[in-house]
Amino acid sequence: MADSARISLASEPLALGALDGRYRAAVAPLVDHLSEAALNRDRVHVEVEWLIHLTDNSVLPGTSPLTEAQRSALRKIVTDFNAASVAELAEIEAVTVHDVKAVEYYIGRRLEGIGIANLTALVHFGCTSEDINNLSYALGVKDAVMNVWLPAARTLVAQITTMAEDSRDVPMLSRTHGQPATPTTLGKELAVLAWRLTRQLDRIEKTEFLGKINGATGTYAAHYASVPAADWQEVSRTFVEGLGLTWNPLTTQIESHDWQAELYADMARFNRILHNLCTDVWSYISIGYFAQIPVAGATGSSTMPHKVNPIRFENAEANLEISNGLLDTLGATLVTSRWQRDLTDSSSQRNIGTAFGHSLLAISNVAKGLDRLDVAEDVLANDLDHNWEVLGEAIQMVMRAEAIAGIEGMENPYERLKDLTRGQRVDAARMQEFVSSLGLSTEAEARLLALTPGSYNGIASKLVDHLRSSK
Numbered sequence: 044m045a046d047s048a049r050i051s052l053a054s055e056p057l058a059l060g061a062l063d064g065r066y067r068a069a070v071a072p073l074v075d076h077l078s079e080a081a082l083n084r085d086r087v088h089v090e091v092e093w094l095i096h097l098t099d100n101s102v103l104p105g106t107s108p109l110t111e112a113q114r115s116a117l118r119k120i121v122t123d124f125n126a127a128s129v130a131e132l133a134e135i136e137a138v139t140v141h142d143v144k145a146v147e148y149y150i151g152r153r154l155e156g157i158g159i160a161n162l163t164a165l166v167h168f169g170c171t172s173e174d175i176n177n178l179s180y181a182l183g184v185k186d187a188v189m190n191v192w193l194p195a196a197r198t199l200v201a202q203i204t205t206m207a208e209d210s211r212d213v214p215m216l217s218r219t220h221g222q223p224a225t226p227t228t229l230g231k232e233l234a235v236l237a238w239r240l241t242r243q244l245d246r247i248e249k250t251e252f253l254g255k256i257n258g259a260t261g262t263y264a265a266h267y268a269s270v271p272a273a274d275w276q277e278v279s280r281t282f283v284e285g286l287g288l289t290w291n292p293l294t295t296q297i298e299s300h301d302w303q304a305e306l307y308a309d310m311a312r313f314n315r316i317l318h319n320l321c322t323d324v325w326s327y328i329s330i331g332y333f334a335q336i337p338v339a340g341a342t343g344s345s346t347m348p349h350k351v352n353p354i355r356f357e358n359a360e361a362n363l364e365i366s367n368g369l370l371d372t373l374g375a376t377l378v379t380s381r382w383q384r385d386l387t388d389s390s391s392q393r394n395i396g397t398a399f400g401h402s403l404l405a406i407s408n409v410a411k412g413l414d415r416l417d418v419a420e421d422v423l424a425n426d427l428d429h430n431w432e433v434l435g436e437a438i439q440m441v442m443r444a445e446a447i448a449g450i451e452g453m454e455n456p457y458e459r460l461k462d463l464t465r466g467q468r469v470d471a472a473r474m475q476e477f478v479s480s481l482g483l484s485t486e487a488e489a490r491l492l493a494l495t496p497g498s499y500n501g502i503a504s505k506l507v508d509h510l511r512s513s514k
Contacts, residue, residue, distance in 0.1 A: 355412030
């Protein structure tokens with residue numbers, strides 16, 4: 044069809060991206076913290092609290108604390124922020140062509156109704172736009188992390204931990220370099236991933252969310268020019284800390300965003316470890332270690348009705364990669380600003396919600412994918428029974444220990460096991476025949492003859508207990 048003959052969809056209220064379209068339900072909780080509307084609501088919040096802070100502390104001559112009713116009315120501007128507020132701000136910004144200035148005017152319009160029209164000049168007093176923006180972003184990111192992303196990630200890790208504990212005693216053949224190796228248990232391998240993910244979440248939970256409010260180039264120049272008697276650093280510190288943020292005392296026009304880079308690096312590391320889990324589980328499904336529980340009515344393949352595809356893990360992989368592409372770019376971009384200010388950070392930060400969204404979507408998909416898995420213990424047991432050669436390591440180490448203990452005939456254990464096992468399959472009978480021919484002490488021989496690939500996994504099951512100590 045020629046382009047000119049197409050019906051244009053551009054005027055329809057349709058989502059351009061997948062997060063606001065196909066996957067909206069999975070990422071909707073982030074909208075209240077990281078959308079453009081949420082950013083504007085947080086800007087209103089910061090401006091309102093700054094006005095209250097200045098008056099409560101009588102920072103400027105001629106001001107005095109507001110009444111409780113006036114404070115409540117000001118804060119109601121924030122709590123009542125809705126779709127109509129978004130539309131009004133858009134109308135104001137169409138004139139100002141400046142988003143933060145629009146917020147200032149939006150608040151100013153409401154002061155007369157509160158009975159404090161005389162304080163209109165106090166709205167945005169001493170502030171550069173970045174004073175409001177850095178605090179608003181810090182509040183939005185903090186809320187998104189603590190109230191949405193981190194709880195979802197913690198819930199997923201708890202799910203993996205439960206799986207690890209439930210399968211702690213299920214023997215499993217390891218594969219190093221893709222080749223059969225010393226057995227482990229399925230639970231221990233899941234525990235490794237849960238442990239790694241938990242460490243990253245613990246780091247993220249300790250994130251410092253920094254903020255500043257110190258003027259156009261971070262010098263309080265306008266503040267001291269207008270009100271030289273005030274202790275503006277103390278005013279700034281108490282305000283930022285009152286918002287629940289960490290005060291950054293030394294900045295240019297912008298808060299340096301180093302804390303954001305640190306946070307996004309930790310989140311990206313979590314994503315990469317989760318990606319590792321996805322590829323491992325996908326691979327275990329492909330060799331039959333996990334059976335997937337079909338969803339009633341679902342189609343696995345458009346042409347092959349027998350298939351149950353591991354689509355949740357594949358979807359998660361893709362979204363984790365997209366999230367990390369954005370998180371890595373944000374971390375690299377935000378720590379650099381030309382001289383005292385450029386606008387690269389402003390454009391970059393508008394993608395924070397998208398980066399979080401793809402990660403949150405992946406977390407949701409992994410959780411759903413794991414929930415549809417059954418451990419195929421018979422497949423794992425059969426795999427172990429066809430790989431008796433993995434006991435070669437145990438036999439070699441016992442021979443070394445025997446040699447140290449003074450048992451004769453224990454020379455060249457590695458070479459003798461290599462001749463027996465390398466590149467070839469050894470069954471139970473052949474392995475036990477070899478053990479019986481070595482001339483081991485009675486106790487050592489009995490110990491090795493009792494050993495099977497399924498029981499040769501050391502203290503794998505006990506190691507899962509470390510997850511409890513990390514809770």
